[in-house]
Amino acid sequence: MYRSHHCGQLRSSNINEEVTLSGWVQKSRDKGFVIWVDLRDRYGITQLIFDAERTPEAMMTMAKSLGREFVIQVTGSVIERASKNPNLETGDIEILVSKLTVLNEAKVPPFTIEDQTDGGEELRMKYRYLDIRRNPVKDNLIFRHKVTQEVRSYLSSQEFVEVETPYLIKSTPEGARDFVVPSRMNEGQFYALPQSPQTFKQLLMVGGMDKYFQIVKCFRDEDLRADRQPEFTQIDCEMAFVDQEDILNIFEGLTRHLITSIHGKDITSFPRMTYDEAMETYGNDKPDIRFGMKFGELNAVTQHKDFSVFNAAELVVGIAVPGGNSFTRKEIDGIINWLKRPQIGALGMIYSRCNDDGTYKSSVDKFYDQDDLGKWAEVTGAQSGDLVCVLSGPTDKVRAQLSALRMELAERLGLRNPKEFAPLWVTDFPLLEWDEDSKRYHAMHHPFTAPKPDQISLLDTDPGAVKANAYDLVLNGNEIGGGSIRIHDKATQALMFDHLGFTPEEAKEQFGFLMNAFEYGAPPHGGLAFGLDRLVAILGGQETIRDFIAFPKNNSGRDVMIDAPSPIDTTQLNELHLKVDLK
Numbered sequence: 209m210y211r212s213h214h215c216g217q218l219r220s221s222n223i224n225e226e227v228t229l230s231g232w233v234q235k236s237r238d239k240g241f242v243i244w245v246d247l248r249d250r251y252g253i254t255q256l257i258f259d260a261e262r263t264p265e266a267m268m269t270m271a272k273s274l275g276r277e278f279v280i281q282v283t284g285s286v287i288e289r290a291s292k293n294p295n296l297e298t299g300d301i302e303i304l305v306s307k308l309t310v311l312n313e314a315k316v317p318p319f320t321i322e323d324q325t326d327g328g329e330e331l332r333m334k335y336r337y338l339d340i341r342r343n344p345v346k347d348n349l350i351f352r353h354k355v356t357q358e359v360r361s362y363l364s365s366q367e368f369v370e371v372e373t374p375y376l377i378k379s380t381p382e383g384a385r386d387f388v389v390p391s392r393m394n395e396g397q398f399y400a401l402p403q404s405p406q407t408f409k410q411l412l413m414v415g416g417m418d419k420y421f422q423i424v425k426c427f428r429d430e431d432l433r434a435d436r437q438p439e440f441t442q443i444d445c446e447m448a449f450v451d452q453e454d455i456l457n458i459f460e461g462l463t464r465h466l467i468t469s470i471h472g473k474d475i476t477s478f479p480r481m482t483y484d485e486a487m488e489t490y491g492n493d494k495p496d497i498r499f500g501m502k503f504g505e506l507n508a509v510t511q512h513k514d515f516s517v518f519n520a521a522e523l524v525v526g527i528a529v530p531g532g533n534s535f536t537r538k539e540i541d542g543i544i545n546w547l548k549r550p551q552i553g554a555l556g557m558i559y560s561r562c563n564d565d566g567t568y569k570s571s572v573d574k575f576y577d578q579d580d581l582g583k584w585a586e587v588t589g590a591q592s593g594d595l596v597c598v599l600s601g602p603t604d605k606v607r608a609q610l611s612a613l614r615m616e617l618a619e620r621l622g623l624r625n626p627k628e629f630a631p632l633w634v635t636d637f638p639l640l641e642w643d644e645d646s647k648r649y650h651a652m653h654h655p656f657t658a659p660k661p662d663q664i665s666l667l668d669t670d671p672g673a674v675k676a677n678a679y680d681l682v683l684n685g686n687e688i689g690g691g692s693i694r695i696h697d698k699a700t701q702a703l704m705f706d707h708l709g710f711t712p713e714e715a716k717e718q719f720g721f722l723m724n725a726f727e728y729g730a731p732p733h734g735g736l737a738f739g740l741d742r743l744v745a746i747l748g749g750q751e752t753i754r755d756f757i758a759f760p761k762n763n764s765g766r767d768v769m770i771d772a773p774s775p776i777d778t779t780q781l782n783e784l785h786l787k788v789d790l791k
């Protein structure tokens with residue numbers, strides 16, 4: 209028996225018991241005649257004591273030679289500590305060791321295995337197994353386990369069945385590139401790793417499974433953006449005989465369940481907003497609604513004067529920054545410079561200070577009088593003490609810029625409280641999205657999303673205006689899930705492929721299996737998927753998903769621990785019928 213208790217378990221009620229513990233040496237303090245060793249395992253730390261009076265000499269010598277991260281087993285009696293440590297759950301006791309076994313020695317670790325470590329990110333990733341011994345990483349993994357357990361329990365209670373779908377499939381276009389796997393037995397042919405189980409879960413609905421979910425890995429070969437992983441996990445769900453309302457209700461239930469079971473908090477409101485409204489009010493389809501600073505469109509109250517910048521703009525739009533009148537001139541210049549950085553690309557910013565005495569002072573007083581500025585304040589909802597920040601230009605660009613500014617200022621003003629959870633459904637997404645590069649429409653969500661039935665006729669005349677029963681779940685300014693009602697008949701699916709630029713042959717080649725299935729009694733169905741990594745991170749009050757993944761890839765998509773991707777040898781290449789021309 210390696211242990212009778214774990215290292216976080218013993219209390220003063222165990223005093224005088226004989227126990228056996230196993231774990232890692234966190235650190236030892238050698239005072240010559242007394243040696244204290246902190247023994248760590250997943251559950252906590254227990255202090256061991258060896259002292260010259262009670263410990264045999266040979267064991268004293270052995271205790272002195274214990275290095276950091278040695279794996280040891282001890283047997284001894286639980287005694288009361290002379291000086292107690294209230295910060296440690298086991299801080300009232302220590303173990304007077306009578307038997308010490310070194311189970312394995314350890315090299316000196318390349319960084320300190322403590323809550324605050326001296327190891328840089330890359331180094332910690334290389335030795336991730338050591339990083340996992342640290343509380344912050346270990347606790348995140350345990351937290352993730354708790355979230356997935358709650359997900360499984362909630363969905364099971366709602367009669368969802370977890371079904372596994374294959375990883376070696378044929379490509380499913382969901383906007384990204386596929387990772388492909390060459391087939392040894394079928395020369396010149398390839399599997400693709402799923403970007404999501406989308407078509408399979410739809411086929412499960414045709415198969416009558418009714419309510420499906422899966423906590424599943426998805427693979428997307430995208431250019432890596434900060435905090436994206438080439439493989440990530442979804443909570444993937446699909447339901448038959450449902451409309452959008454049924455789906456929103458079920459997953460509102462799941463979200464509430466998670467926040468209550470994990471944080472003991474009730475979500476008081478779960479608002480919904482259309483995509484158009486989100487873009488108008490927040491310039492963004494995943495608005496953080498924990499704070500205000502809603503957009504106020506100012507065209508009507510700015511374009512009647514001689515200020516040509518505003519007059520020429522498609523959109524003039526502003527936000528009221530709470531308390532922003534206290535910003536110094538220098539701080540405002542800083543904000544303007546921040547906006548002008550290429551990542552944001554604004555040409556400048558006009559502002560109006562709302563003074564405590566009810567007067568205004570703007571950067572364009574030459575053009576606008578107090579009445580005008582009063583209207584700006586009214587439209588943006590500014591109070592005295594606020595600062596109205598105004599941008600102008602082409603609608604899409606300006607909305608994106610002002611939205612970035614809104615988030616940045618909220619961050620600086622401490623308005624993004626990680627302990628507060630503000631979910632939001634954004635609904636009625638456009639079906640199609642114009643792609644400038646390829647000069648054609650792409651499916652905004654994916655090609656299986658159904659247009660709103662009354663808008664199908666618009667597909668021919670104004671495709672960009674067609675809305676879908678597609679929705680996103682947004683939590684604290686992050687998109688954590690998205691889904692749609694699907695097309696479930698062959699004719700509409702063929703029409704959709706046609707609008708996406710597929711010839712009937714291409715559509716048949718790639719999606720014949722789905723269109724065939726639609727001819728055998730496909731029920732109306734829909735679903736959604738949550739990004740588990742991000743959901744867990746946000747529920748954990750953080751935004752970096754890597755910290756919640758046991759073995760993440762770095763920013764260049766590499767696993768620096770196992771060193772992947774890596775070349776394979778010629779025999780393997782030949783077997784796969786692959787020729788690699790390394791220049």
Ligand code: ASP
Nearest residue numbers: 404406691692735736737
């Ligand atoms: N398959 C979709 C995605 O990965 C989710 C869905 O429509 O259910 O985003």
